[in-house]
Amino acid sequence: MIEIHDVSKNFPSRNKAIDTLNLTVPDGKIVGFLGPNGAGKATTIKMMTGILPIDEGSITLNGRDIAKEPIAAKKIFGYVPDAPDMFLRLKGMEYLNLIGDIFDVPKELRQTRIEQLTKQFNIYDALNDHIQTYSHGMRQKIIVTGVLLHDPAIWILDEPLTGLDPKSSYMLKEMMREHADNGNTVFFSSHGLEVVEQLCDEVAIVNKGKLIFYGTIEELREKYQSDQSLENVFLELTSDE
Amino acid sequence: MNKTWLLVKTMLKMQYSKAGTSQSQIWLYVVAGIFLLPVLFILIPAIQMLVTAMYEVLAPANQESLILGMLLLGLHILLFMISLVTVINSFYFAEDIQSFIPLPLQPYQLLLAKAANPFLYLYLTAGAVFLPVFYFYGLASDASFLYFLYGIPVFLLLPLIPFTIASLLLMPVMRFVNISKNKDRSKVAGGILSLLFIIFINVLIRLNTDTDGLVENVALSLQEGDGLLRMLTIYYPPAYISTLALSNPLSLTGILSFAGMIAMSAAALVLFLWMGQLLYLKGLLGTGSGNKRPTASKKVQKKISARPVWLSYLQKELRIIFRTPAFLMQCVVQSLFGPVFIVIILMLDFENNSFSGLLGGFSGKQTILLLFIATVFIMGSNGTAISSVSREGKNWHANLFLPLKPAQYFFSKIAAAWVINLFTVLLALFIFVFFLQLPVGTLLAWLLVVLLASWFTSAVGTYLDFLDPKLNWTDEQEVFKWRITSLLSLLITAGPFGLIVLVLWRVNAVEGLYVTSLVLLVILAISILIIHQLLRKKINTNWQQQI
Numbered sequence: 001m002i003e004i005h006d007v008s009k010n011f012p013s014r015n016k017a018i019d020t021l022n023l024t025v026p027d028g029k030i031v032g033f034l035g036p037n038g039a040g041k042a043t044t045i046k047m048m049t050g051i052l053p054i055d056e057g058s059i060t061l062n063g064r065d066i067a068k069e070p071i072a073a074k075k076i077f078g079y080v081p082d083a084p085d086m087f088l089r090l091k092g093m094e095y096l097n098l099i100g101d102i103f104d105v106p107k108e109l110r111q112t113r114i115e116q117l118t119k120q121f122n123i124y125d126a127l128n129d130h131i132q133t134y135s136h137g138m139r140q141k142i143i144v145t146g147v148l149l150h151d152p153a154i155w156i157l158d159e160p161l162t163g164l165d166p167k168s169s170y171m172l173k174e175m176m177r178e179h180a181d182n183g184n185t186v187f188f189s190s191h192g193l194e195v196v197e198q199l200c201d202e203v204a205i206v207n208k209g210k211l212i213f214y215g216t217i218e219e220l221r222e223k224y225q226s227d228q229s230l231e232n233v234f235l236e237l238t239s240d241e
Numbered sequence: 242m243n244k245t246w247l248l249v250k251t252m253l254k255m256q257y258s259k260a261g262t263s264q265s266q267i268w269l270y271v272v273a274g275i276f277l278l279p280v281l282f283i284l285i286p287a288i289q290m291l292v293t294a295m296y297e298v299l300a301p302a303n304q305e306s307l308i309l310g311m312l313l314l315g316l317h318i319l320l321f322m323i324s325l326v327t328v329i330n331s332f333y334f335a336e337d338i339q340s341f342i343p344l345p346l347q348p349y350q351l352l353l354a355k356a357a358n359p360f361l362y363l364y365l366t367a368g369a370v371f372l373p374v375f376y377f378y379g380l381a382s383d384a385s386f387l388y389f390l391y392g393i394p395v396f397l398l399l400p401l402i403p404f405t406i407a408s409l410l411l412m413p414v415m416r417f418v419n420i421s422k423n424k425d426r427s428k429v430a431g432g433i434l435s436l437l438f439i440i441f442i443n444v445l446i447r448l449n450t451d452t453d454g455l456v457e458n459v460a461l462s463l464q465e466g467d468g469l470l471r472m473l474t475i476y477y478p479p480a481y482i483s484t485l486a487l488s489n490p491l492s493l494t495g496i497l498s499f500a501g502m503i504a505m506s507a508a509a510l511v512l513f514l515w516m517g518q519l520l521y522l523k524g525l526l527g528t529g530s531g532n533k534r535p536t537a538s539k540k541v542q543k544k545i546s547a548r549p550v551w552l553s554y555l556q557k558e559l560r561i562i563f564r565t566p567a568f569l570m571q572c573v574v575q576s577l578f579g580p581v582f583i584v585i586i587l588m589l590d591f592e593n594n595s596f597s598g599l600l601g602g603f604s605g606k607q608t609i610l611l612l613f614i615a616t617v618f619i620m621g622s623n624g625t626a627i628s629s630v631s632r633e634g635k636n637w638h639a640n641l642f643l644p645l646k647p648a649q650y651f652f653s654k655i656a657a658a659w660v661i662n663l664f665t666v667l668l669a670l671f672i673f674v675f676f677l678q679l680p681v682g683t684l685l686a687w688l689l690v691v692l693l694a695s696w697f698t699s700a701v702g703t704y705l706d707f708l709d710p711k712l713n714w715t716d717e718q719e720v721f722k723w724r725i726t727s728l729l730s731l732l733i734t735a736g737p738f739g740l741i742v743l744v745l746w747r748v749n750a751v752e753g754l755y756v757t758s759l760v761l762l763v764i765l766a767i768s769i770l771i772i773h774q775l776l777r778k779k780i781n782t783n784w785q786q787q788i
Contacts, residue, residue: 051638051641071645087561089560089561089564090561096545097544097553098554098556100545101550101553102643102645105547107545107547110547111542111545115538124541127541
C-alpha cells in the first residue's frame with residue numbers, strides 16, 4: 001500500500017508544484033495515474049521513490065516512510081523510470097547482476113528468474129551486449145526485468161508500456177494483473193487512456209498539483225457524463241476553464 | 242551560410258549554456274579570475290623584458306625577425322598539439338553531434354559548427370601568448386601602423402593551419418578505425434593514437450637535435466639578414482611568411498608574404514572543408530547494434546554472479562570509465578600521458594645513465610619527501626575523483642531510488658579513483674626501479690605512503706565534485722570542461738602537502754627514511770579522517786543527495 005499524506009512540493013520556478021496531495025493506493029489493485037503534461041505526476045512519483053525530497057507531508061510504502069527510512073522503503077518497491085536510458089555502458093547481464101547485488105537476490109534465484117524473464121521478453125540473446133546497443137523497447141525490457149528480478153511488493157511504473165512491442169506489452173500487462181491479484185500494489189502513470197481503461201481498477205487524476213479525481217472508471221463516468229468516452233471526460237476534467 | 246551560422250550559434254549555446262549553473266558556481270569563476278590577475282601583473286612585464294632584451298641582442302645582427310619566427314612557429318606547434326586533442330574530442334567523441342546528423346545539413350556545415358568551440362579555445366591560448374609578445378615586439382622595433390594592422394589577420398588566421406593539419410591527420414584515421422564493429426573502442430584507439438603522435442613528434446624533435454651541427458648552422462645563418470629565421474622555419478612556410486609579413490610590412494616582400502599567408506590559410510580552409518565533406522560523416526556513423534545471434538544458456542549462466550554491493554558498484558564504476566571513450570581518455574589515458582611521456586624521454590636519454598645518481602645527493606628523508614610530493618601532485622589532478630558524481634549525469638537518479646546507502650556508493654566511487662591511480666603508481670614504480678634505481682626500503686616506504694595519499698586525493702576529489710557536480714550534461718566531455726574542481730582539488734592536495742613537506746624538510750627532529758615515512762603516514766591518516774568527516778557531514782545534511 002502507498003499512502004500519500006498532505007504532500008506539497010515547491011520549486012523555485014513554480015510554487016506548489018504539488019499542493020496538499022492525499023492519495024492511498026491500496027493493495028490488490030492496479031491504479032493508473034493520469035494528468036496532463038506538467039500536472040505533477042512525475043514530481044509525485046519522484047517523491048514516492050526518494051528521488052525528490054518532500055517539502056511537506058509524508059509518503060509511506062507498506063508502512064515505511066520514504067523520508068525517514070529510505071533504505072527500508074526502497075527495498076519494498078521496484079521502479080521503472082520513464083526514460084529507460086540507464087547504465088548504457090553496462091551489458092544487460094552486468095546490469096542485472098548489479099541490481100541482484102543491490103537487492104540481495106540469491107544467485108540460484110537470479111539464475112532462474114533472469115533466464116525465465118529475459119526469454120519471455122525476448123532479450124535473452126542480447127544479455128551479453130551493451131545496453132547502449134539496445135532499442136528503446138529492449139532497454140525498457142531490461143529495466144522491467146531488473147525490477148521483477150527482486151520481486152518487490154510494490155511496482156511503481158512511469159509510462160511502462162512506451163516502446164514495447166505488442167507481445168511484450170501484453171505480457172507486462174498480464175504480469176501487472178497477476179501481481180495485483182496476488183495482493184500487491186501496482187501504481188503506474190500513463191498517457192494512454194485506452195490502456196488505463198483496459199487495465200486499471202482505479203484511477204487517480206491530478207491537475208496543477210492537485211488530486212481532482214480518485215475512483216474507478218465507472219465512478220468517473222458516473223460523476224461526469226456517462227455517455228462520453230474516457231478521453232472526453234479526461235479532457236473536460238483537466239481543461240483550464 | 243545562414244544555416245552554418247545558426248548551427249555555430251546553437252552548438253556554442255549548448256556548450257556554454259548557463260542552464261543549471263548555480264549562482265555560486267558563477268561566483269567561483271569570478272573569484273578564480275581575480276586570483277589570476279596578480280599572475281598577469283607578473284607575467285606581462287616579464288614578457289616585455291624578455292622581448293626587449295632579445296630584440297636588443299638580435300637587432301644589431303639584423304636577426305630580430307627570429308623573435309616573431311619563434312613566436313609563430315612555437316604557437317603553430319602548440320596549437321597543432323592542442324588541436325589533435327580537441328579535434329578528436331569535439332568531432333568524434335562528443336555525442337551531441339548525433340542529434341544533428343538527421344538534419345538536412347552538409348557535413349562541412351556540421352564540421353564548421355563543431356569547430357567553433359575548439360577555435361574559441363585555440364584563440365584563447367594563442368591570444369595569451371601572441372598578443373603580449375606581438376605588442377612588445379612592435380614597441381621595441383618601433384613598428385609602423387601597418388605592423389599592427391597586419392597583426393589582426395595574422396592572429397585571426399593563426400589557428401587555421403595547425404587545426405587543419407591536425408584534422409587532415411585525424412579524419413582519415415577515424416574514417417578507417419571506424420570500420421571496426423565497436424565504435425567506442427575505435428574512438429579510444431583514435432584518441433590514444435593522437436596522444437602517441439604527440440609523443441612521437443617530441444621524440445623526433447629530440448632525436449634530430451644535433452648540437453654540433455646546430456652551432457655551425459647558426460654561425461652560417463647569422464651572416465645573412467633573417468638567416469636565423471629561415472633556418473628555424475625552413476620546414477614550415479606558414480610561420481616563415483607570416484613572420485616576413487610582420488617584420489617588413491612596408492616592403493614588397495612583406496606585402497607579398499601577407500598575401501601569401503592569406504592564400505595559404507584560405508587553401509587550408511578549403512582543404513579542411515573538402516576533406517570534412519568527404520570523410521567526416523563516414524568516420525562518425527555506424528553505431529553497433531544488438532547481438533542477434535543466439536546466446537548459449539551456459540554462457541549466460543556463467544555470467545551470473547553474486548558479489549558484495551560495494552564491489553559490484555565499484556565494478557560498475559570501472560566498467561563505465563573504461564567503456565566511455567571520453568571518460569577513459571580523461572580519467573585514465575591523459576593522467577598516464579605525463580608519466581609515459583617522462584618514461585620515453587628518460588629512455589631516450591638512458592645512455593647517459595645519469596639518472597640513477599639523480600637522487601643520490603639526497604638523504605633518505607629528503608628522497609621520500611621529494612617522491613611523495615611529486616606523486617601527490619600527479620594524483621591530485623587525476624580526472625577520476627573530480628568526476629565521481631558528475632560522471633553519473635542523469636543516471637544520478639538511479640542512486641536515489643535504489644536502496645543504496647550514500648556512504649556505500651561514495652566508498653565505491655573513492656575506491657574507483659584509487660584503483661585508477663594505481664596505474665600511475667605502477668608507472669612511477671617502474672621509473673623508480675629502472676631509471677632511478679632506488680633501494681628497496683625507499684620503494685616500500687614510498688609505496689605505503691603513496692597508496693594512502695592516493696586514497697586521500699581520491700576522497701578530496703570526490704568530495705569537491707559532490708559539493709558542486711555537473712550532472713546536467715548532454716555530452717560526457719562537459720564533465721571535464723571549464724570546471725574549477727580539478728584546480729581546487731590540486732590546490733587542496735598539493736598546497737597543504739607541499740607546506741608539510743617543506744616543514745618536514747627543515748625540521749631536524751624528524752630524521753631518516755622510516756621516521757619521515759611514519760610521520761607522513763600519520764598526517765595522511767588524519768587528513769583522510771578529516772575529509773571523510775566532511776563528506777559524511779555533507780551526506781547527512783543532504784540525505785537525498787539533491788543536486
